[in-house]
Amino acid sequence: MRTVKSAESDPISGALAADRLGAPSVVYFVLSAAAPLTVVAGVVTTAYAITGITGLPVAFLVVGIVLAVFAVGYVAMARHMANAGAFYTYVTRGLGRPAGIAAAWVALIAYNALQVGLYGAFGAATTPLIERWAGVTPPWWVVSLIAWALVAVLGVMRVDVNGRLLAVLLTAEVAVILLFDLADLINPAPSGFSMETLSPGALFEPGVGALLVIATLGFVGFESSVVFSEESREPRRTVPLATYSAVAIIAGLYALSSWAMTVATGPAAIVATAQRDQADTIFVLAAQHLGGTVVDIARVLFATSVFAAMISFHNTTARYFFALGRERVLPAVFGRTRARSGAPKAGSIAQSVFGLVVIAVYALLGLDPLVQLFFYGGSFGGFGVLLLIFVTSIAIIVFFLREPSGETVARRLVAPVPAAIALAVMVWLALDNFGTLLGVPEGDPLAWILPAVYGVAVVVGLLWAITLRSRQPAVYSQVGMGAKAATTRDLT
Amino acid sequence: MLADDFFLVAWDTTGSGRSRLHLQGIALGLAGALIAELVLAQRISVRGVRLGMVDARPVGEKVADNVLSEISNSSHHTDVRTWLAYLAQRSVADVSGRLESAGLLQRETPKLLKRRQPRYFSTDFSRAMWPVTRLRLGLVRRQPLSPEDMALATLVDACDLTGTVLDEPSDRRVARQYLTTLLAAMPQPLSDLSRQVGAAVGDAVLTYRI
Numbered sequence: 001m002r003t004v005k006s007a008e009s010d011p012i013s014g015a016l017a018a019d020r021l022g023a024p025s026v027v028y029f030v031l032s033a034a035a036p037l038t039v040v041a042g043v044v045t046t047a048y049a050i051t052g053i054t055g056l057p058v059a060f061l062v063v064g065i066v067l068a069v070f071a072v073g074y075v076a077m078a079r080h081m082a083n084a085g086a087f088y089t090y091v092t093r094g095l096g097r098p099a100g101i102a103a104a105w106v107a108l109i110a111y112n113a114l115q116v117g118l119y120g121a122f123g124a125a126t127t128p129l130i131e132r133w134a135g136v137t138p139p140w141w142v143v144s145l146i147a148w149a150l151v152a153v154l155g156v157m158r159v160d161v162n163g164r165l166l167a168v169l170l171t172a173e174v175a176v177i178l179l180f181d182l183a184d185l186i187n188p189a190p191s192g193f194s195m196e197t198l199s200p201g202a203l204f205e206p207g208v209g210a211l212l213v214i215a216t217l218g219f220v221g222f223e224s225s226v227v228f229s230e231e232s233r234e235p236r237r238t239v240p241l242a243t244y245s246a247v248a249i250i251a252g253l254y255a256l257s258s259w260a261m262t263v264a265t266g267p268a269a270i271v272a273t274a275q276r277d278q279a280d281t282i283f284v285l286a287a288q289h290l291g292g293t294v295v296d297i298a299r300v301l302f303a304t305s306v307f308a309a310m311i312s313f314h315n316t317t318a319r320y321f322f323a324l325g326r327e328r329v330l331p332a333v334f335g336r337t338r339a340r341s342g343a344p345k346a347g348s349i350a351q352s353v354f355g356l357v358v359i360a361v362y363a364l365l366g367l368d369p370l371v372q373l374f375f376y377g378g379s380f381g382g383f384g385v386l387l388l389i390f391v392t393s394i395a396i397i398v399f400f401l402r403e404p405s406g407e408t409v410a411r412r413l414v415a416p417v418p419a420a421i422a423l424a425v426m427v428w429l430a431l432d433n434f435g436t437l438l439g440v441p442e443g444d445p446l447a448w449i450l451p452a453v454y455g456v457a458v459v460v461g462l463l464w465a466i467t468l469r470s471r472q473p474a475v476y477s478q479v480g481m482g483a484k485a486a487t488t489r490d491l492t
Numbered sequence: 493m494l495a496d497d498f499f500l501v502a503w504d505t506t507g508s509g510r511s512r513l514h515l516q517g518i519a520l521g522l523a524g525a526l527i528a529e530l531v532l533a534q535r536i537s538v539r540g541v542r543l544g545m546v547d548a549r550p551v552g553e554k555v556a557d558n559v560l561s562e563i564s565n566s567s568h569h570t571d572v573r574t575w576l577a578y579l580a581q582r583s584v585a586d587v588s589g590r591l592e593s594a595g596l597l598q599r600e601t602p603k604l605l606k607r608r609q610p611r612y613f614s615t616d617f618s619r620a621m622w623p624v625t626r627l628r629l630g631l632v633r634r635q636p637l638s639p640e641d642m643a644l645a646t647l648v649d650a651c652d653l654t655g656t657v658l659d660e661p662s663d664r665r666v667a668r669q670y671l672t673t674l675l676a677a678m679p680q681p682l683s684d685l686s687r688q689v690g691a692a693v694g695d696a697v698l699t700y701r702i
Binding site: 016019083231319326338343344486 | 512513514517562569575578650652655684690691692693694695
């Protein structure tokens with residue numbers, strides 16, 4: 001009988017495996033991009049204040065279940081992709097290149113919106129700290145511009161933000177969140193300990209679409225687990241395990257925290273409390289029971305959390321530009337790296353320029369950094385990501401119908417079809433309730449202008465695809481290949 | 493040899509003593525150059541994403557023979573990307589060691605921060621400058637290049653170093669056009685290899701952790 005060389009006796013596989021990631025590392029990378037404290041302190045509280053509805057805790061659970069079911073097909077398809085990093089590559093494989101290019105445009109807009117939104121949050125997160133320690137109150141945009149400059153430099157220099165430092169910060173963030181939750185839960189409001197916001201009934205309120213978008217926003221980043229397919233120890237096991245774990249952790253943590261807040265204030269008072277204290281809400285609640293030092297540490301962690309998220313989304317966006325540049329869908333300059341650092345230079349600079357313009361416009365118009373920059377940016381970007389997940393869910397079904405690729409029926413159809421249906425309902429509700437999401441009165445033009453931006457992006461993307469197909473067929477043929485586009489280049 | 497030339501292009505051995513290229517990039521570029529040496533010596537072949545043995549006889553140079561024997565001992569690994577990733581783990585040490593033992597390079601290990609990259613200084617200025625000079629002239633004047641220099645030029649470009657070799661934007665434009673022509677005209681195994689290195693460098697950007 002022929003003996004097969006095992007991994008241990010194979011020096012090549014052995015040496016390469018030493019460098020590879022296990023599931024816990026991948027989960028850490030995913031969660032540090034998700035920036036839990038940014039979501040709990042910033043997104044959740046602002047969401048209560050703006051939407052005025054309280055079903056967010058159960059919305060996190062529902063969206064978590066939908067995304068877990070979606071992830072079954074997603075991680076299965078990732079195994080058959082050359083470039084598993086981004087939603088548009090799935091759309092390209094499943095629904096064709098025009099749809100893929102349109103999805104790429106949607107993704108660029110969505111991730112840029114999420115990134116610049118964080119500049120608003122950073123102002124809101126740090127101003128109380130500066131006030132406290134320095135006794136001065138700088139305008140938010142001064143703080144944001146400093147953060148912007150740091151991110152811009154770090155992006156191009158690709159300075160190694162130490163992975164261990166990020167892990168420590170993430171662990172501290174989660175610890176603080178759990179501590180705050182505990183304090184909230186053992187000190188319920190005078191109205192009593194209430195499970196109301198966790199009951200499915202809370203979803204049958206007008207405006208539920210808004211909650212679903214905000215909950216989806218909390219999960220953004222879970223999709224990046226598949227980026228590590230080629231770098232993980234056992235891709236078939238590590239990546240699915242990491243993805244499901246990340247979704248479960250995010251759903252559990254955010255549902256618990258958003259519910260705990262409503263226990264502490266009483267479900268009836270959470271909206272008014274959040275409108276009064278804004279991003280300070282969880283700190284004010286905690287200060288009643290935990291003392292000043294803990295709350296100060298938490299405030300610092302909120303600021304570092306937002307900063308980590310800024311770097312992470314900046315890099316994600318720059319890499320999107322880079323992948324499209326390598327494919328020549330965007331000009332080739334976007335596909336080049338800075339030799340010294342290996343950073344995707346042009347993409348990084350483009351993202352920074354966009355951020356600067358947005359900060360400047362908001363400062364000049366005197367718009368609110370927390371609501372109109374952070375929350376609108378997050379909601380708008382979150383809706384874009386929801387659209388991408390929905391289109392990807394359809395792409396997964398179509399791909400596996402065409403190429404079963406040896407995957408089981410459960411992975412090809414049983415999970416993806418209900419996921420796609422649920423996502424379709426979510427998109428429809430989100431569109432229907434976009435006004436609630438933004439907290440604007442019915443009939444406000446913003447409620448249709450923002451979603452329409454994605455419609456325009458899709459149309460422009462499709463036209464771009466048609467142009468490429470007729471003028472640059474070689475470029476057209478490598479859409480969705482990412483960095484591997486270099487290997488199949490036809491010479492023109 | 494080819495990897496030596498790549499090292500001298502990618503490492504500022506006549507100035508700061510530091511790499512001009514980020515660590516992952518230079519490691520992958522040198523790994524590609526080490527494979528290309530064996531392709532040029534007709535010991536292994538590259539076709540598309542695969543690599544295979546042609547001739548296991550040693551070439552008479554320690555580092556190259558080491559790579560050759562590893563490839564022949566693990567012939568079930570045929571993926572170019574696997575070999576690039578594997579060789580990249582020690583390609584900087586291998587090639588700088590080769591240059592050091594030839595007396596062309598002097599190593600200066602930092603005294604305080606031992607984990608930092610050592611600096612390398614060339615002992616022979618004109619030898620150290622020659623590969624860059626040759627590339628510049630060849631690319632800007634669109635001269636016909638030897639297979640070895642075609643491999644060097646395309647590997648340098650795959651690591652995004654062309655901009656560092658050529659300062660003038662107008663030169664870069666000319667060079668990039670010429671590189672496209674070169675990629676089409678050069679021997680298939682070498683152009684396939686350069687493309688694989690380019691893809692590996694690009695994927696390193698996309699999977700960068702954070």
